Amino acid sequence: METENRPQDFLRQLVAADIAAGKHGGRVQTRFPPEPNGFLHIGHAKAICLDFGIAEEFGGTCYLRFDDTNPEKEEVRYVEAIKEDVRWLGFDWEDRLAHASDYFEQLHDYAVHLIEAGKAYVDSLSAAEIRAYRGTFTKPGLESPYRDRSIPENLELFAAMRRGEFEEGEHVLRARIDMASPNMNLRDPTLYRIRKVPHQRTGDAWCIYPMYDFAHTLSDELEGTTHSFCTLEFEDHRPLYEWFLDNLPVRNRPKQTEFSRFNLMFTIMSKRKLARLVDEGHVDGWDDPRMPTLSGMRRRGYPAAAIREFVGRIGVTKKDNLIELGALETCVRENLNASAPRRFGVLRPLKVVIENYPEDGEEWLTAANHPNRPEMGSRRVPFTREIYIERDDFMENPPRKFRRLRPGGEVRLRYAYIVKCEEVIKDASGDVVELRCSYDPLTRSGMEQAQRKVKGTVHWVSARHALRREVRLYDRLFSTPNPDQGPGGFLAHLNPDSLESVDAALEPSLAEASPGERYQFERSGYFTPDPFLHSAGRTVFLRTITLSDSWAKIERQAMREAAASK
C-alpha cells in the first residue's frame, strides 16, 4: 500500500541529480534536527519521513540530532519522547544520534576563528538597543558602536563571557556582516548569548550558548550532512548558512533546501499553541488522544504506516497548503480495514427481549474475524434471550430510507436470527427503554431461511455475557477548518464535544483485548485499549476513528434540506 510509483518530488529529483553529478562523492547524508522543547506532531512526521526516507532510498544515512542550544526551554523528557516517536514512526538512526551540544567545543572554536578573522565581535548593546539598531524592512540598520573593537579585545571579552564573568544580557557575540543588508538575517546576527541556566545535557559546563543559525549550519557541517532539508521559513536564512560555510575553514559543504510545511484542517500545529493546550488543561497532556502529536495519535490507535502513507500522499512542494482531514483519516481507515479483526460492541445499549426464545437458551454462534479475509478465522459469540442493540438502530418513526428496526419491522441480527419488533416499552418520560421482539428460529445464520431478504442487519451483544466497559469517543479538537485564522484565537474554536465517554456493552471475547491491538467494532469504528488506563481489572477502549458512514451523510443532507425549505 505504501509508495507505489509516485512521481518524484523536487527534493528527490535534486538528490538524484546531485548523485548523478557526483557531488559529495555520491554520498547522501541528512539529519532530522528537532529541538527538545515539546512533543513531535504530525507536521514533524513529514520532515522525519523526508529526512530518513530520502537517505534510505538513496543508500545514505540520517542523523537524529537534537538542536539543544536553548537550555531554558529544553528538557530530557522531551528528548526521550522524541526518540520514542521517531522509532515508532518506523525509523532507525542506529549509531547516528547527535546533539548540537556534542559540538559546543568545536562551535566555540569556530566562533574564535571568526573573531580572529575580524568577522565577529562582542557587542555590549542591550537587547533593546540591538533591536533599535537593526533598522526596519525599509530602513537600513545602524552599526553598533562596539562593532570595531580590536581583535584582541574581542578575544578577551569572548573568553571572559565563557568564563562566566558577565551577567546575562551584558554582551553577545555577533557576526560582522552588513547592517544595511535587505536581508534582516545578515544584519550582524547574534552568534552567542549568555545564559546562566543548567543545560539538560551539559549541565553547567557552559554559560554561553550558540544561536540557531550558527549552531545548526555548523552542526550540519561537522557531521558531514550533504543535504539539509528544512521548512520554508528558513529560506532567507540560507544566505547566512552559506556565509558561515564561506567564512570558516570547513571540511564539508552541506546544502540547505526548503520545502513547505503542511497545515491540516481542524487542527493546529504550532508547538507553542499545543503547549498551551497542555498547560492550560484543555487536554490531558501531550499524548491526549485528541492531540495531533505522534504520541497522541499512537495512543489513539493510528498505525504508524498510515501516517507514513499520508505523508507520501500529500507530496512535497514549496506551496502553502491546507490539507483536508479526510486525507489523513482515509489512510487510517484503509490500514485498519485491512488489518483489524471484527468484533461486536454496542456503544449505547438498548435492551431487546426475544420473547419466544427459551429463558435459559444459550447458543454460541460463529462470527468471522474478517469478512474479506477468511484466513483470519472466526470466534464464537453467545446468543441469549436478552440482548443489546444500538439505540440508533431503532426508530419509532423512521424516515423512508431507514433500513433498521422499527415497530412491527424486521431486521437481521448479524450472524444470528431475523427478529421482529413486537412491542416498544417506554418509561414515564416517554423514552424507549426496551424492545420486545420475536425471532424466527429457522433463520439462524447458515440456514436456508436465513437467505430471506431483510431490510437491514444490525450488531448485538448478549446482555448476560456483555462486558460493560468505558469507551471514549473522540471527535475533532477544533470545530473550524482553520482554527488559527478565525476571530478570538484558536482557543475560541475548541470543540466542546471532542470527548465523550460511554458505558458500552461488548462481546465477551474482548475481555482478552490488550493495548496495541486494534479492533473494528462492526458498523461503528475502530477501537483500541488505552495503554495508560489498562490494568488487570480495567480496559478502556478508545475510538481511533469511525467507519465511513453514508447513512450519516444522508441524514445530514436531509437535515439541511429540511432547514432550507423552512
Add this chain to the structure above:
RNA sequence: UGGGGUGUAGCCAAGCGGUAAGGCAACGGGUUUUGAUCCCGUGAUUCGCAGGUUCGAAUCCUGCCACCCCAGCCA
C-alpha cells in the same frame, strides 16, 4: 513598504516547449448478512490575470494581481 517565496479542479499534486497524470473529496451505478469494504463510471477546451515569442506555451519573455515568510540575546 525592502528582501525572500508561491499561484494547475473543492483539497493535495504530476508536468521541465508537442497539445492537462494520479490521489483524496463529491456525485452516479454494481456486489454485499457491516448503510463498512470492494468494483465500475463521471470532472480543467484550460493552468492567478494581461500581453508577447513560437508552427505550437501550464512550460520561454514582459507587466500586473493575490497570498505566505522575515525586523528574538527562539528554533
